[in-house]
Amino acid sequence: MTLPLTLFQKVWNAHVVAQEKDSPAVLYVDLHLVHEVTSPQAFTGLRSRGLKVRRPDKTVATLDHSIPTHDPSLPILDEIAAKQIAQMETNAKDFGLKLYGMDSPHRGIVHVIGPELGLTQPGMTIVCGDSHTSTHGAFGALAFGIGTTEVEHVLATQCLLQKQPKTFEVKIEGELQKGVSAKDIILALLAKIGIGGATGHVFEYRGSAIKNLDMEQRMTICNMSIEGGARAGMIAPDDVTFEYAAGREFAPKGEVWEKALLKWRQIPTDDGATFDKTITLNAGDLVPMITYGTNPGMGMKITDHVPDPNSVKDESQKLALTKALSYMGLKPNQPMIGQPINVVFIGSCTNSRLSDLRLAASVLKDRKVASGVRVLIVPGSQEIKKQAEQEGLDKIFKSAGAEWREAGCSMCIAMNSDEILPGQYCVSTSNRNFEGRQGKGGRTFLASPLTAAAAAVTGKVTDVRTLL
């Protein structure tokens, strides 16, 4: 009998090209996603060594981080960003890479368009110079972020040197209550394990609650694996996965599809396989979540009160909480519900897909954005923008008083002009609430699209269940 293996172990084992004694594995990469921010220095490296891209057919580039989200026919006013975008265009041309550029109807956030185009497939290894590459793990792919030196390695050799990480099972059983979504699951997990709780590990999300999620919700969960320090997050592929992938532009077709399906059905974790760590959450106990602090692990039930540093024993944790509350301008023991806010951002590789926009629209329909609140809604791709407009979601957003933009990372990372002002509070569907992440001095509350939309109409942190 063969040893039972986890999903991660099967995908890992299938991609080890070589492994010398006491050295990291040479791991083959099936899909390399590239964007304008973390790649220029890698192409410079290739040029200085006179190297080519080994597999342009396995390399796909897009523009997402530093691009504006206003009318794309307008010029890019930020000269440095314009230069970076032009450099990506030059690099794609010089090295023969497919680039979904400014004029492409398929352009979008790298972790949105990979799945959307059918590039992301079960059992693959996928890397990108971007920590939220973990998103693609929702398909049963091993997908993780890498640095720019490693981007250069993959461009040149289609391989990476990697030490095998450990495995971490996250079991989520039961049924979610109304008003609770994937974002609340991942924020609850992060609140439990903390921002470094999974360092050195790869999550596998399992259990009935995960099985019941659609692909877009699964992507939301895998997306934020890195916020727990995990190298990647994976979900076993099943019929939900196959239905999503079938027929997409780069998905296998005909006989090749049938053969792929047979292979993909073999990769879920075997009965009896063991994990290095395990945690279980009960989906039925979860309520809408919100963060109060300056990292994604500083989250709580929206109905709870802000924690008090005086009740924390560990000195360094007490200091961290005190510092976070001071930055956030929050008082210990205050309720979060009712906290006034200035901005709402609905978008990012975490929550900018069609189902996210539909959830937001379900709250904003026939309601108005609260006076003085700015609401920015940014679809994850131009394709999602088109679909949302076909459904009339844009009209719901605009008539409520929200701004409806072109695709991009936008206010998640504030590299373009979409940013919050010093001291402002933003309820955001993005993935990071680090100091200044959405603009210098800005304060971020991470939450689900439903919770963000609820804050948009009331102007304060609100339990969305009171509006449903």
Added chain:
Amino acid sequence: MAQFTSLTSRIIPLPINDIDTDQIIPARFLKAISKDGMGNNLFADWRYNTDGSPKKDFVLNKDDYKGAQILLAGDNFGCGSSREHAPWALTGYGFRAVISTSFADIFRNNALKNGLLPIIVDAETHRDLFDLADESPRAEIGVDLASQTLTLPNGKKVSFPIDGFAKTCLLEGVDELGYLMKFADKIADYESQHS
């Protein structure tokens, strides 16, 4: 690749846990297309006032700590994004080693590829080093990679762990891309079996 063998330096204490890469170098500085000048933007939002003048109370701006090459940081240093701009900013400023109780995975990988040594110490040593940096800002400690030891001013030696391959690469300045390219035939074999 940048080498690292040994170092004797003062340490700069930054006793904050979970220092993320957005603090190490804020995203607005990632629009550059080269690695140059990143050191000026290291810890930019903690280090400078809005008008660009240095914040007097931030540790990097204090005279006692100027020129130190070792950063002593709280737990879980370098969490967050994959930006290699973080080690570029740290080395650009002049740091050659960071000491913490733990490092985020991507940051640690990126640091090693830039000759920036991530040194993991236990909680007790961590506390002792913070005390030392506070009480004697001009005290120097020694770092020796070959023997994997820190030498404190009182002569005490503390060993630290490091992955064997990473250690060899740092000591000998091994070019990792060169190492990978030696596997060209095996990569081609793999591709022909999986096409």
